[in-house]
Amino acid sequence: MKFSSVRYLVKEGVKNTWTNRLMTIASVGVLIACMVIIGVAAIISENVNVAMGNLEKQNVVMAYMKDYSWALYGNGADNKTESDETADKNGIRPSDYVIHNEKEAKALCDKIAKLSNVASVEFVSSEEGLKTATESMLESQKEYFTFLEGEGENPLPCAAKVSMKDMSLFGQTVKEIEKLEGIDVIQSNSGLAEKLSAIKQGVTVAGAWIIAILMIISLVIVSNTIRVTMYTRKLEISIMKAVGATDSFVRIPFIVEGMLIGLISALFAEGLLYCCYRIATETIIKTFGEVIPFGVMAWQLLALFVIIGIASGVIGSVIIISKYLRKEGSEFAAI
């Protein structure tokens, strides 16, 4: 197709949008509503995901090791029947425990870090563990536990503080850590992990469904506008066909019109969503704390709206006009 024809057809499409302005305004209005709902669903989904991600980061697993403190409390010695090793003053032999020193403990941390779903591992010595435990106590309770600070009195084994990448693989990862030699027990909140994972998945699925349904609605709306335009331009189409217009020549102004409706709606929806989000976040921040700033999502949202708008415009008009041209478009003499 020649450039002059394309220019003419684009101009015709823009002109039709204006000529048919009442229908255009109605379609743009409904499309904006659809896009704003899609945007709200996307924003909520994104905010929930970020919030869940933050919660997940806090939901760490403590993997306690089989070290001296572990043996001291009778865990290792009972299993040994005979040994030529010399026991220390506490009656513990080196073979009674697996992790003998910090080097071995850190090596075990490295092994944990190599597991595929492990995001990070932090070594927590028994002293650090005791310090953290004491700090979490009330001042009045702390004095009862001062004896634990004496040499050989710390009951806490050294540990690995593990955080995971994907909380849906929580259980599996815990089992993998448990299997490693030198791990005694794992302290975790598996219930919370499962709930977080389920909420995240639920929000994602619901968001996807809302977007899909509203995209179909958008398609129907644009198709209807194009159908109305097409019937008002029936005479023009019949003359076009009579003078030898190809199907694409007839189709292009309608596609341009559909695209324009989609594009105008996308721009308005973005602006409206920005205003709504600003007002809403002022209240939300006061109640719930941080939310994702609009600027972070602005371009993605605009891209989403433009894609939805243009896709529904193009697909809707192509479907409608092709159907018309196949059925009635060549019957120009019968109009």
Add this chain to the structure above:
Amino acid sequence: MEYVEQGFNVAQSSPIIEFRGVSKTYQTGTHALEDVNIKINSGEFVFVVGSSGAGKSTFMKLIMREEKANTGKILVNGFDLTSMKRKSVPMLRRTMGIVFQDFRLIPNMNVFDNVAFAMHVVGADSRNIRREVTKALSLVGLGHKARSMPNQLSGGEQQRVGLARALVNSPDLIIADEPTGNVDPNMSYEIVSLLTEINKRGTTVLMVTHDHNLVRDFNHRVIMLDGGKIVADNFGGDL
């Protein structure tokens, strides 16, 4: 003379229209045309006459490839319409100009744009459009009304705009479906005179009409249809 079976404009000489054993029966069971054999040579002016239901509209629709024949072969301007694919139909129609009984002017376009519209469809550039539209409007005597809207014109003037639109792409064949049906007798003579003038310049004209006076007075070839068959093929003066 030989035409190619499948295709395009290879033999640009007479006849411009040829029906070989053409029959058309609609899905409703109506037999519109039955074993029609006819040749119309390039440069001829032919009236197609007949009562309602005689098969005139089907005859024209088959030429414009709005309908397909059930049996037989139709050759128009070098195109074999029986084997022609749908996507090639626009190419056939670009070789013909169509004049409608009800003018078919776009009401929100002025006279100039209504005529130019036919050139936009074939992808002409704006300079060419300006030149050819002006020429076509002058030919039909409406050069001074280029900026008028269709509703500001009389029936005869509107039909002349329709004629200018049919002419603007310089077609080999003009198909006029009762072009005088909606205009007064004086204007009818003017329209047919204009068509005769165009015919003299080499364009083949095929015109459907009910007006026997016109047929008699202009003395062109007349094809008479009745019950889907050609019952007469002679000159207007013989009627």
